[in-house]
Amino acid sequence: MLHALRLGTNNSVSPYLKFGKIAAMSASMHPYRTHRCSAPRADHIGTTMRLSGWVHRVRDHGGVLFLDLRDHYGITQCVADQDNPNLPTLEKLKPESVITITGTLQARPPETINSSLPTGEVELVVEQLAILSEADTLPFPVHGNEPVGEDMRYRHRYIDLRREEAHRRIMLRTAIIDSARRRMKAADFNEIQTPILTVSSPEGARDYLVPSRLHPGSFYALPQAPQIFKQLLMVSGFDRYFQIAPCFRDEDARADRAPGDFYQLDLEMSFVTQEDVFATVEPILLGIFEEFAAGRLVDSFPVARFSFEQALLQFGTDKPDLRNPLRIQDVTTVFADSGFGLFARGVAAGSVVRAIPCQAASQPRSFFDGLNDWAREIGAGGLGYIIFEGEEAKGPIAKHLDEPRLTQLRQLAEAAGGDTLFFACAKEKDAAKWAGLARTRIGDLLGLIEPNSFRFCWITDYPMFEWDEDEKAVVFSHNPFSMPQGGMDALVNNDPLTIKASQYDFVCNGFELLSGAIRNHLPEVFVKAMNIAGFDKDEAERRFGGLLKAFRYGVPPHGGVGVGLDRIIMLLADAPNLREIYAFPLNQQGQDLMLGAPTADVSPQHLKLLGIQLAPTVVKKAG
């Protein structure tokens, strides 16, 4: 019988020799596997099969031993009883060792069927065993879902990725990228790669620099996005471009912002209006969400739209979470010249008052005090409120307002289905910000956030320029590539701070999922816009000369978007942060603790070749 071939009991024999033996004795069988670990079913009962995988878990009863064998596809229970010659070896197997088991598939006794396992009706009787790779004791378990610290997991990410949730998330990432690529191709987009070693593009973020050996003292920059290249592809006449593009920004990490590299679904289209871009992108994004929503609710067409101005007023942010039903209202006029001195004086000095209507009358006093304390912590003066109960208006502000004003406010609250108003009073920018944060917090505290759903909206009509208080100058709000609405005429004749850009974002549940624009393809308009932002013609040519020159040889009007693919994956994977959906993420400090990047272990010769000398302070720190 096959028992005669039993293998792996003698540790002095190389696994390859053991294998040779198997292969020789059963020449017709693949050396590693005839089936995947997810495959065995009742149909296969009685057939001889060979499985390879990791020792997931062993349950040793002395007289009978069960071993769960795991591969990428699934788990099959293998069994050996008392007179099985492989039993002594099986008993000594370390978890996560990689083995090959050959045997006969048998039906499990009916009472021992495991209905939670697709292979749960059957088990493989161990007849041959080969140990392909013996595992050391693991730093943390693969089976189960015991929480393990992030640095521990990322130090041994290859082990972490064997764990069910991490493995599933990476496969989800793969499937989403697959779907995105399929949808882009179906929409006639052409996938084209663009350079990784390129030049700094002044988009705002810090660049990663790569020293040049052939040109010591010169540096490549890693692209923050393929922005200029994709526009050049439009100049080159490719009409519709896309790319799953690696992007590099040397900025500090956040939960929704990866350090180092991240990925955009980058696309650009020729001869399009903003409406064309929306009409193209919406079905692709909604399609991806629907495909992977797994029962969660996905917003349907048409996607809501807010101008930047509306969004800031109603939500206090340009990335609103529409799962939160609360809407902010401007009530500045109610408080102007009112008896509530604090706000009245504020309004007289140019502040605005924003109100958040909600239902909080039944909340205890601690709810209001807690919110007030929280507001102070985030830098607002506090969070005033009025509660309307029956005929009464309660709260510290109410007694300072006359009846007509209270009536006005009451109507406003009731119109919003509420009985309580919270107030933020400050200069417009701060008032919006604080009201927005309060809207989020109140929504959270009152449990108003709609669960298990994805709510989308477009934010449009971003300002082209803004006033930089530090620089005391007009600067670009976003990037210089967007076409100003109204074109040259607006740039020449209008107050720059009133000019809108053909710039738009797409937002889901409070996360910015994409940003895009109809581009400024007219060199004269581009240079004029640069002038307004403080760059003279020479400076504009120096920074964007390549692009401007290209535009002078025949450029189609074009526009597009850059989609934050990772954020989409994070949302669909329900992951707590962006790192969890990369196979090999950097930690928050931008380090790879597993392989040791970045490293100071660079030879002086190499540095010399690159023309680089480390500053004394840096050398000391590294030593």
Add this chain to the structure above:
RNA sequence: GGGGGUAUAGCUCAGUUGGUUAGAGCGCCGGCCUGUCAAGCCGGAGGCCACGGGUUCAAGUCCCGUUACUCCCGCCA
């Protein structure tokens, strides 16, 4: 660059107002066990309490500093 949180066994954590020999679960090692699927039972090993100072008769516990991780601000499509 700044602020908050955390740091105790291989892992996840507990450890009271400062008080004798620092604990649990999982894992690991050994033994027992013929139907488990988080197998079970018995036993054992394993600790620079992150690091460095300080206060105290006495510090895992209090104070100061450092480091690491994490969240946030600044920064950033």
